[in-house]
Amino acid sequence: MNKRPRIGLYTLVALSVVISFLPIVWLILTSLKNTAGIYAWPPQYWPDPFTFDNYVKIVTESPELLLYVLNSFIVALGCTLLTLTIGGLAGYALSRIKMRWGAVLMVFILAVSMFPPVSLLPSLFQNFLKLGLLNTYSGLIIAHAGLFLPFTVWMLASYFRTLPPEIEEAARMDGMGLMRIFLTIVIPLSWPGFVATGLIVFIFSWNEFPLALVLMTQNAMRTAPVGISLYPGEYAFPWETISTATVIAIIPILVITAIFQKQIVGGLTAGAGK
Amino acid sequence: MMSSLSPLDRRRQQTGLAFVTPTLLVISLILVYPILQSIVLSFGSSSIDGSEPYRFVGLKHYMTLAGDDRFWNSLWVTLTFTALSIPLELILGVGLAVLMNEHFRGKGLARLAVLFPWALPTALNTLMWRWMYNADYGLFNAVALQSGIVERPINWLGDETLAMMSMVIVSVWKTSSFMALIILAGLQSIPRELYEAGRMDGMSKWQEFREITLPLLRGPILVALIVRSMDALRTFELPFNLTDGGPVTATESLSLYAYKVIFDFIEFNYGASIVVVQFLVIFVMSLAYIFTLRNKD
Numbered sequence: 001m002n003k004r005p006r007i008g009l010y011t012l013v014a015l016s017v018v019i020s021f022l023p024i025v026w027l028i029l030t031s032l033k034n035t036a037g038i039y040a041w042p043p044q045y046w047p048d049p050f051t052f053d054n055y056v057k058i059v060t061e062s063p064e065l066l067l068y069v070l071n072s073f074i075v076a077l078g079c080t081l082l083t084l085t086i087g088g089l090a091g092y093a094l095s096r097i098k099m100r101w102g103a104v105l106m107v108f109i110l111a112v113s114m115f116p117p118v119s120l121l122p123s124l125f126q127n128f129l130k131l132g133l134l135n136t137y138s139g140l141i142i143a144h145a146g147l148f149l150p151f152t153v154w155m156l157a158s159y160f161r162t163l164p165p166e167i168e169e170a171a172r173m174d175g176m177g178l179m180r181i182f183l184t185i186v187i188p189l190s191w192p193g194f195v196a197t198g199l200i201v202f203i204f205s206w207n208e209f210p211l212a213l214v215l216m217t218q219n220a221m222r223t224a225p226v227g228i229s230l231y232p233g234e235y236a237f238p239w240e241t242i243s244t245a246t247v248i249a250i251i252p253i254l255v256i257t258a259i260f261q262k263q264i265v266g267g268l269t270a271g272a273g274k
Numbered sequence: 275m276m277s278s279l280s281p282l283d284r285r286r287q288q289t290g291l292a293f294v295t296p297t298l299l300v301i302s303l304i305l306v307y308p309i310l311q312s313i314v315l316s317f318g319s320s321s322i323d324g325s326e327p328y329r330f331v332g333l334k335h336y337m338t339l340a341g342d343d344r345f346w347n348s349l350w351v352t353l354t355f356t357a358l359s360i361p362l363e364l365i366l367g368v369g370l371a372v373l374m375n376e377h378f379r380g381k382g383l384a385r386l387a388v389l390f391p392w393a394l395p396t397a398l399n400t401l402m403w404r405w406m407y408n409a410d411y412g413l414f415n416a417v418a419l420q421s422g423i424v425e426r427p428i429n430w431l432g433d434e435t436l437a438m439m440s441m442v443i444v445s446v447w448k449t450s451s452f453m454a455l456i457i458l459a460g461l462q463s464i465p466r467e468l469y470e471a472g473r474m475d476g477m478s479k480w481q482e483f484r485e486i487t488l489p490l491l492r493g494p495i496l497v498a499l500i501v502r503s504m505d506a507l508r509t510f511e512l513p514f515n516l517t518d519g520g521p522v523t524a525t526e527s528l529s530l531y532a533y534k535v536i537f538d539f540i541e542f543n544y545g546a547s548i549v550v551v552q553f554l555v556i557f558v559m560s561l562a563y564i565f566t567l568r569n570k571d
Contacts, residue, residue, distance in 0.1 A: 012373055013384050019447070020387040023402035024394075026413050030405065043416035086296035093293035097286055105294065112305045114560035116508035118529040119549035122315055122536055123308035126322060146304020149297050178289045207395035209511040210529070214537065225397035229515050239405060246398050257393040261386055264393070268452075269459035 024250070031055070031244040038240055054244040065245040067220060068227030071137075072249070075212075075223055076205040078141035079148065080198045086145075087152030088194065092182050095157040096168070106157070113150030117210045125214050135221045143215055144205045151204070152197055155267060159193030160186065196267030199260050206253060224249035309553060315546035322542045335547035345548060347523050348531035354438065355527065356506040359445045363502060364495070366446065367453025372483070374454065375461045388451040396448060400515040403444045407431050407516075431517050434524035441516055441525050445506065453498045460494030461487065496566060500559065507556055528552050 030038055031054050033047040058065050094102050124143065125134075133139030163186070171181050187194070212223045222230070228245050257264060316335055320328040339345050370388060374381070391399065406413040407430035415427040430440045464487065472482045510529035513519050519526030519534075526534075532552065536545030 006378075009373070009376060009378060013378060013380070016370060016373065017384055017387040020391055020451070023399065023406060023447075024390065026406060027402045039411050042420060043411070043413075086300065089293040090297035093290040097290035097293075099287060099290045099294075102290075105298075109297075109301065111557075111560060112301055114504055114556060115305050115309060116529065116549070116552055116556050118508060118510055118532050119312055119553040120305065120308040121533065122322075122542060122546045122549065123311035124304070125536075126324065127308070127311075129323060142300060143304055146300050149301055153297060178286065178293075203393055207397075209395070209397045209514075210533070214533075225395040225511070229397050229401065229511070239408075239411070242401060243405065246401055250394050250398055253393055253395070254390065257389055258386060261382070261389060265385070265389065265455055269455055 024254075027243050028247055030239060031247045033240070035240050038243075054240050055248075058241065058244055058248070062231075062241060062245075064219065065227065065231065065241070066248070068222050068224040068245075069249050069252075071216075071221060071227075072206050072224040073252070074137050075140050075144065076202045078137060079144040079205040080202045082141060082145045083149050083152045083201050084156075084194055084198050087149050087197075088156055088187070089182070090149075091153045091156030092160055092186060094153065095160040096165070097178075106154070109150045109153055117147065117208075121210065121214050124211070128215055133215070135216055135218045137221075140212060140215050140223075143211045144208055147208065147211070148201045148204050152201055155197045155200075156190070156193055159190050159197075163189055192263070193267075195260070196263040199256060199264055200267050203253060203256065203264075312546045312553070313550055315543050316550045319543050322536075322540065331543075335544050338544065339547050339551065344523060344526075344531060348526050348528045351438075351524070351526055352507055352509070352528045355442060355445070355509060355525075356503055358438070359442045359449075359506055360499065360503055362442070362446045363450045363453050364499065366450035367457055367498065368491075368495070370450060370454035371457035371461055372487075374458050388454060390451075391448045392451045392455075397511040397515050399448055400444055400512050403440070403447075404431070404516050407440055432521055434521055437517050437521060437525050441512060444512060444516065445509070449502060449505070453502065456494050456498040456501075457491060460491050464490050500562070500566070504556055504559055507559070508552070 029045075029047055032050055032052070033044060034049065034051050034053060037044045037047060037049075093099065094106055099105075128134045128139055128143075131139075133142075167185055167189075168181050171185055176184075206223075207225060208223075209225055209229075213226045216222050216226065219227070224245075228242060228249060231242065231245070314328075317330060317332060318328045319331050319334075320326055374385060374388065378384075409415060409427050409429050409432065412430070414430065415424075418424045419427060429436065431437050468486050468490075469482060472486055477485065508529050509527050510533065513525045513527050513530050514533075517525045519530050523531075528548070529552065532545050532548040535541045535548060539545075
C-alpha cells in the first residue's frame with residue numbers, strides 16, 4: 001500500500017470523536033461546577049472550584065431523581081426478560097417449525113413494529129386506566145414489551161437460523177420434545193444472540209419516552225428520561241441539578257455500550273439488514 | 275392440506291402455535307388493538323375515563339382537521355424536519371462509515387464515540403443540547419461572544435428558523451451514527467477483490483468510491499433511509515424537550531401536536547383523528563419499506 005495522507009484521516013477521526021462527545025463532556029463539566037460557576041461570565045470552561053456538591057445534593061435533597069433511575073432499571077430489566085422469554089419462543093417457532101402462516105406472521109410482526117407510538121396513546125391510556133395499569137411497573141413493562149417484541153423476534157429468529165439443524169434433529173430422533181430441545185440445546189447454543197438482543201432491548205426500553213410519559217403519571221413512578229425532563233417545571237430549569245441527574249441517568253447506558261460495543265453493533269446491523 | 279400432515283407434524287404445528295401465542299397476544303394488546311380503537315375513537319365522541327358513553331359522529335373530527343391550521347403546520351414542520359435532517363444524516367453517515375472502515379490506531383475509541391449519541395436517550399441528549407444552546411449561559415454563545423464572532427447572544431431556540439435548524443442539528447448528531455453503522459456493515463461485506471481489480475485498472479480513490487462502493491451500498495443505504503425517515507416522521511421527545519414546539523409552533527411536530535391535543539387540551543377524540551392520519555402516513559411508508567426489501571431478495 002502506498003503512503004496516504006494519514007494526517008487528514010486522523011484529523012477527521014478526531015473531529016468526529018470530539019463532536020460526538022462534546023455535549024456529554026460539557027454536561028459532565030457542568031455537573032462538577034458550583035452554581036456560581038455554571039452561570040458565570042466570563043464562562044468557566046473548566047470547573048473552578050471542582051466540586052462534587054451537586055452529586056451530594058441530589059442524594060440528600062432530591063432523592064426522587066435517583067428513584068427515577070431505579071424505576072428505569074426495573075422497567076428496562078423486566079421488559080428485557082419478558083421480551084427475551086416470549087420473543088425467544090416465538091422466534092424459535094417461526095424459524096424452525098414449518099407453519100402454515102409462518103411467513104405471513106413474520107411480515108405482520110415487521111409491519112406492526114412501525115406503528116408510531118403516539119398513535120397508541122389515546123387507547124392505551126384509556127385501557128390502562130380502566131385496568132388499573134397506570135403507574136405500575138408491570139403496565140409499562142408490558143407496553144414496552146409490545147413495542148420491542150417485533151425487533152426481538154426478528155433478531156432471534158435470524159440468529160436461530162444460523163445454528164446447524166442437525167443437533168436438534170438428532171435430539172428429536174431421541175424423542176425430546178420441542179420445549180426441552182429449546183431449553184437444553186437451543187438456548188445454550190444461541191446465548192450470544194440473546195445477549196445482543198437483550199442489550200439493545202434494554203437500551204430501547206431505558207430510552208423510550210412517549211409511553212413512559214403517558215402511562216406513568218405519578219411523580220414517584222416516572223422513568224429517568226421523563227422524570228428528569230419534567231423536573232421541576234417546564235421553564236425555570238435548575239441546570240446544576242438537571243446536569244447531574246442526567247449524568248447519573250446515562251452512566252448505565254455509557255457503561256453497557258462501552259463494554260458490549262461489539263455485540264450491540266453486531267445486533268443492530270443484523271437487525272436493520274434483515 | 276392439513277390432512278396430509280402426519281400426527282407428529284400436527285403436534286409440532288400445535289407446539290409452534292403455542293410458542294407464538296404469548297408474543298402475538300402482547301403485540302395485539304399493545305399495538306394492534308390500540309390502533310383499531312384509535313380509529314373507532316376518531317369517528318366518535320367520548321371521554322377519556324369512559325364516563326361518557328361513545329357516540330358516533332361520523333367524519334366530524336376529520337372535517338375539523340381539514341380546516342385546522344395548526345394541524346397543517348405540524349404536518350409541514352414534520353415533513354420539513356424529515357427532509358432537512360435525512361440527507362444530512364446520509365452524507366455524514368456515509369462519510370463516517372468510510373472513515374471507520376479505514377485502519378488506524380484508536381479505532382475502538384472512535385467507534386465507541388460514534389455509538390454513544392445513538393445509545394443515549396433522545397430526551398436526555400436533547401437536554402444536553404438545550405443547555406449548550408442556552409442563550410444566556412450556553413456553551414455556543416459563550417464561545418461566539420468571547421471570540422468576537424458575534425456581539426450579541428444568538429437566540430438559538432427563540433427564532434423560528436434557527437430553532438428548526440437547531441433541532442435538525444441535534445437529530446443529525448444523534449442518528450448519523452446509526453446510518454454509519456448500517457452502511458459500515460454493508461461496506462465490510464464488499465469483496466476486497468473488487469478493489470484490487472479496480473486498482474489494476476488504475477482507478478483513483480474517488481473513482482473506486484463512485485464506481486464500486488456506492489452502487490454496492492444501495493441496499494443498506496435504502497434500509498437506513500427508510501428506517502430513519504419513519505423515525506423522523508414520528509419525532510416526539512426532541513421538540514418536546516428542546517423547544518416545546520416553539521417559538522409559537524415553529525417546531526411543533528405531528529406527534530407533539532397530537533399529544534398536546536389529547537393530554538393538554540383534553541380533546542380526546544379529535545386527537546385520535548390526528549394520530550390516525552399520522553399512522554396512515556407512516557403505514558404507507560412502512561409498506562413501501564417491506565416491498566422494497568422483498569424485491570431486494
